[in-house]
Amino acid sequence: MKINILINGGLYSSQSAYSAWQFAHAAISAGHEITQVFFHQDAAGHGNRLATVMSDEFDAVEMWSRLSVKHAVPLVLCVSAAERRGVMSQEQAAEWGREGDNLHSSFAVQGLGALLEATLAADRMVTFA
Amino acid sequence: MSCLHTLSRSWHESIWLYEQLAFASPGDAVLLTRDAVLATESPITLASFLAKCEAQGVSVYVLAEDLKLRGVDNKYQNCHAVDYGGFVDLVIQHDKQIAW
Amino acid sequence: MSDQPLLYVFQSAPYSNAHGPEGLDAVLIGSAFEQSMSLLFLHDGVFQLRAGQDISASDLKRHSKTFRALQDLGVEHFYVHDQALLARGLTPEQLMVDVELLDAAAVATLLQQQHRVMTF
Numbered sequence: 247m248k249i250n251i252l253i254n255g256g257l258y259s260s261q262s263a264y265s266a267w268q269f270a271h272a273a274i275s276a277g278h279e280i281t282q283v284f285f286h287q288d289a290a291g292h293g294n295r296l297a298t299v300m301s302d303e304f305d306a307v308e309m310w311s312r313l314s315v316k317h318a319v320p321l322v323l324c325v326s327a328a329e330r331r332g333v334m335s336q337e338q339a340a341e342w343g344r345e346g347d348n349l350h351s352s353f354a355v356q357g358l359g360a361l362l363e364a365t366l367a368a369d370r371m372v373t374f375a
Numbered sequence: 376m377s378c379l380h381t382l383s384r385s386w387h388e389s390i391w392l393y394e395q396l397a398f399a400s401p402g403d404a405v406l407l408t409r410d411a412v413l414a415t416e417s418p419i420t421l422a423s424f425l426a427k428c429e430a431q432g433v434s435v436y437v438l439a440e441d442l443k444l445r446g447v448d449n450k451y452q453n454c455h456a457v458d459y460g461g462f463v464d465l466v467i468q469h470d471k472q473i474a475w
Numbered sequence: 476m477s478d479q480p481l482l483y484v485f486q487s488a489p490y491s492n493a494h495g496p497e498g499l500d501a502v503l504i505g506s507a508f509e510q511s512m513s514l515l516f517l518h519d520g521v522f523q524l525r526a527g528q529d530i531s532a533s534d535l536k537r538h539s540k541t542f543r544a545l546q547d548l549g550v551e552h553f554y555v556h557d558q559a560l561l562a563r564g565l566t567p568e569q570l571m572v573d574v575e576l577l578d579a580a581a582v583a584t585l586l587q588q589q590h591r592v593m594t595f
Contacts, residue, residue, distance in 0.1 A: 247467055249466065252593070260472055262383070262409075265408065265409065265441075268440070268459045269463065270417065272458075272459035272460045272462065272463045273463045273466075275460070275461050276460060276464075278467075286501070287493060287497050288493075312422065318521070323528065324500075326500060327497060327500075328563075342400035347428055357504065358500055358504040359500050359504050359507065359508075360500075361501070362448050362481075362504060362505055362508050363508075364445070365591055366479055366508065366510070366590075370466050370467065370471070370472070371471070371472065371591055372466055372472050372474075373381075373473075373593065373594065374474060375383065375474040375475075375594060376587050376588075378586060378587065378592075379585075394518075394558075394579075397579035397580075397583065398582045398583045398586055399581060399583060400583045400584070400586070400587050419488070471589065471590070471591060471592060473484075473586065473592045473594060474594055475484075475594060
């Protein structure tokens with residue numbers, strides 16, 4: 247089945263995205279397709295390529311990136327949630343006149359419409375609040 | 376049409392999760408995740424909830440990984456432990472999931 | 476495409492977190508998708524609709540007035556759990572929009588009728 251995932255919980259501050267990551271692996275192992283992982287609210291921080299953890303900690307940004315590359319799972323940050331939390335692509339930073347950018351190359355930035363499109367096209371939607 | 380309700384907040388902080396059962400329909404399932412699993416060790420916290428679920432035709436599951444992480448033992452036989460593969464199966468078996 | 480009704484659930488009180496405004500973002504986008512949309516207020520979420528929220532002395536943006544604009548954007552129903560209102564000493568007259576009160580059984584039925592339910 248086609249499943250899309252919505253995550254609301256923050257980077258490092260919540261277990262929700264880690265739980266979603268384990269769910270995504272289990273779903274793929276069972277032969278299902280993850281059509282999109284959408285990061286809304288505090289979860290938008292997951293697109294920050296500068297997020298740095300100790301070597302013995304779970305590197306959520308990197309682990310999502312690996313899952314995305316290995317299984318062709320699109321990772322999408324909510325554009326307004328990301329901008330409010332200072333996660334920006336080069337283009338966004340230029341648009342807002344900000345110095346520097348920090349968007350990880352495995353993540354795309356799109357509006358909430360992308361979440362609804364994926365939701366209406368998938369067989370199941372799973373939210374990790 | 377049936378629904379998987381995933382609960383993630385501690386029952387010890389708030390009684391509102393008990394209220395949530397009132398929003399479930401026969402054939403629905405409840406999955407306890409994250410801090411919601413903490414209730415399974417208490418001899419009283421879940422007992423009346425599980426009895427109500429059984430009477431209402433709602434099945435109750437608990438995420439085994441989250442129990443293990445927190446060192447919590449599930450004392451309730453009618454609260455079935457599942458791994459992430461089981462979580463995926465529950466999502467497939469129900470038309471929709473609601474994250475409370 | 477056949478109608479796939481969407482329900483947005485608000486369960487947190489306003490201001491202490493961003494669930495209200497960011498949930499409203501999702502509702503506003505949803506209006507472009509021509510699916511029927513409804514809002515449901517549970518628990519402290521009923522305070523999102525409380526009339527008389529005064530931000531005149533604050534720098535915060537009052538997102539709550541957006542709820543009133545939603546009726547023009549195709550949101551068909553504002554449902555409120557009757558016990559949530561009662562438990563907080565509120566009456567429908569104290570809310571900024573006209574709402575439909577639902578008891579718990581009616582909430583359960585409403586949830587069954589939805590294609591997708593998003594909680595904020």
